[in-house]
Each structure stands twice: as C-alpha cells, then as structure tokens.
Amino acid sequence: MKGFIFFLILGSASLTQDFPARSYFIVWNVGQGQWLTAVTPSECHHFDMGGEFFPWEKVLHQCANKDNRAYLSHWDWDHVGALSKTAKIARFEKFCIQLKPQGKSSRGKMKMLKKYSECPSRPEFSLWSPKAAKNSNELSHVVAFKEYLIPGDSTSRQEKVWSSLKAFRNSHVLILGHHGSHTSTSEKLLSSLPELRMGVASARWSRYRHPHSEVQWRLLKRKIPLLRTEDWGNIWFE
Secondary structure, three states, X not given: OOOOOEXXXXXXXXXXXXXXOOOEEEEOOOOOOOEEEEEOOOEEEEEEEOOOOOOHHHHHHHHOOOEEEEEOOOXXXXXXXXXHOHHHHOOOOEEEEEEOOOOOXXXXXXXXXXXXXXXXXXXXXXXXXXXXXXXXXXXXXEEEEOXXXXXXXXXXXXXXXXXXXXXXXXXXXXXXXXXXXXXXXXXXXXXXXOXXXXXXXXXXXXXHOOOOHHHHHHHHHOOOOEEEXXXXXXXXXX
C-alpha cells in the first residue's frame, strides 16, 4: 500500500486504550452515518458527528483532554446528530465548531448548533463549498484533509464541479459520498483521482443497501479496495 499504512481495529476496548499517542485517522463505526476523527497529540478534528449510534467512550478516551474541533459537512441528522448529546460533549476539555453547515435547517437543529461556540481560527485544509443547491446533500462541504477526501453527501452532479480541483487529486483514501449511494462516487470523480488507493463506506448494507452495488462495481473495475465499517467496525489509519 503506497503512501500510508492502515490498521483495522474491531472495536476492542483494550486495543483502543493501548494505542500509542501519535497521529492517526479513525472512521468510527456509527451504523449509517458519518463520524471521522483525525487525532494528533494535542488536537482532535471531527469530520461530522452523526450516525445511528455513537462510540462515546472510545472517542472520549482519545480526545477528552485535547482541543476538539468539529467540521460539519451539512445538516442531515446522520452527520450532526451527536451534537444533541450536550452532556457528553461537555466532557471534552475544549470543543468548538470549525466549519458550520451551509443554509438553514429545522428550528431544533439550528438551536442545537447555537449551543456551541465557533472556533477562533480558520480551518487549515483544502475546502470546496457550493454556492447554491437544490437540497441539503448538494450543500455539502467537501474537504481534503491530508490524504483523506471527505465529500459528505455531495452528489454526482456536484462532483462534476469539484472533482477536477487540483487540491483533491492527490487523495489516497475516499470516504464514499452519501455512504456509498449510487447518487455519488461517480465515474467522473474516480477518473479524477489518479492516486486513489482505497474507498471507505460508513454505512449498513443490511438495512439501507449502502454501499450500492453500482458504486462497488465502479471501485472493483479500478481495483480500488473497499472497506466497510459494517464489516470491520472502527477503521484506523496511521
């Protein structure tokens, strides 16, 4: 595997507790949804905080005593739902919102987000944000954090716009858009990522049929391995 080493960890408490204090990237097993965490010795960067269930104790073990920053791609509940657990988040020593979802949402979600302060500094990564869209998915921020490309629920229609951006071309790991739905991870996107080495799906085939068979076939044709949190649990990259 060129460019990075990956570890797969199946949710074991002992492995989580004994993992060395260095930089790594975690795709949490949250069922259908998204919560990714880039961990450094002093910070935790959370790319979305949603899903059907949340690995709070494992996240807090890694991040409670660090500076925590949340980057929220869009308003869908399976990407922001953990923010409703104010008492849990209060256990972080520091927590702020670095990137807010675009547009408006329900009164409850808007009120939920107002409970948290905005980070004082600008995010330091490649970012593309649509200026207008028809729905929440198409309003997704797209982020390239180091070698990880994180498109939220950005659709194939939007992929035509941002996939050719130079900042995204060197991505090695793609977090499948919309959890592997056939409305994302288009041929156009894959052909624009010459350095892509792996796809990751944070989804549940058993209930939602994601990642969709079309998406799996596109990756298979290009000999790009696909890891699914449904199969492996929490997935760790170092």
